[in-house]
Amino acid sequence: DQQVKQNSPSLSVQEGRISILNCDYTNSMFDYFLWYKKYPAEGPTFLISISSIKDKNEDGRFTVFLNKSAKHLSLHIVPSQPGDSAVYFCAASEDYGQNFVFGPGTRLSVLP
Amino acid sequence: DTEVTQTPKHLVMGMTNKKSLKCEQHMGHRAMYWYKQKAKKPPELMFVYSYEKLSINESVPSRFSPECPNSSLLNLHLHALQPEDSALYLCASSARGLGNTIYFGEGSWLTVV
Numbered sequence: 001d002q003q004v005k006q007n008s009p010s011l012s013v014q015e016g017r018i019s020i021l022n023c024d025y026t027n028s029m030f031d032y033f034l035w036y037k038k039y040p041a042e043g044p045t046f047l048i049s050i051s052s053i054k055d056k057n058e059d060g061r062f063t064v065f066l067n068k069s070a071k072h073l074s075l076h077i078v079p080s081q082p083g084d085s086a087v088y089f090c091a092a093s094e095d096y097g098q099n100f101v102f103g104p105g106t107r108l109s110v111l112p
Numbered sequence: 113d114t115e116v117t118q119t120p121k122h123l124v125m126g127m128t129n130k131k132s133l134k135c136e137q138h139m140g141h142r143a144m145y146w147y148k149q150k151a152k153k154p155p156e157l158m159f160v161y162s163y164e165k166l167s168i169n170e171s172v173p174s175r176f177s178p179e180c181p182n183s184s185l186l187n188l189h190l191h192a193l194q195p196e197d198s199a200l201y202l203c204a205s206s207a208r209g210l211g212n213t214i215y216f217g218e219g220s221w222l223t224v225v
Contacts, residue, residue: 034213036216041218041221042218042219043219044202045216046216099160100157101157102154102155104153104154105154
């Protein structure tokens with residue numbers, strides 16, 4: 001049973017528009033969430049995090065929103081750039097960052 | 113510097129071979145991890161070392177043997193692997209404490225023939 005779900009395997013967005021990647025989780029004990037970006041043949045690269053005491057965290061073009069009651073988080077990228085094309089993983093931990101569970105990933109394609 | 117270095121980048125080994133994957137970080141992180149990632153799947157946690165002691169072993173077969181010689185190094189010893197063990201093996205590290213990000217290396221691509 002997947003504890004972290006990313007129900008969209010892929011997403012295509014026009015350059016300059018907003019990309020919204022979604023993540024749902026089932027474990028209400030999760031209290032720390034990360035988003036990673038992964039290019040082919042490379043390890044995951046950390047993008048942004050959020051703890052359960054916040055509902056929003058922003059870093060440049062990246063904003064993560066957390067809705068604890070819905071067990072849902074989303075990553076907004078605006079404006080989207082072709083270099084953002086990658087697989088995006090949502091990860092969650094119930095012990096503030098020791099044992100992370102990853103979602104299956106969403107492949108984002110930003111079209112010029 | 114947020115770098116985790118893994119060697120080798122690619123490894124091909126037979127089912128009777130013994131080999132090792134190596135990982136190094138100089139960020140002063142006291143938690144280090146091994147993840148396994150198969151194609152089109154998310155990374156799956158294998159082992160966690162905390163202060164050079166094994167703290168989590170996610171029911172990994174004994175043909176995988178981790179070792180943490182010191183706070184900067186993490187090895188994964190491989191012996192009698194199966195073809196289905198072919199995957200990308202990712203090392204990661206993080207500082208101990210609340211809300212710390214884990215940083216990944218680029219991974220070691222392992223092919224078992």
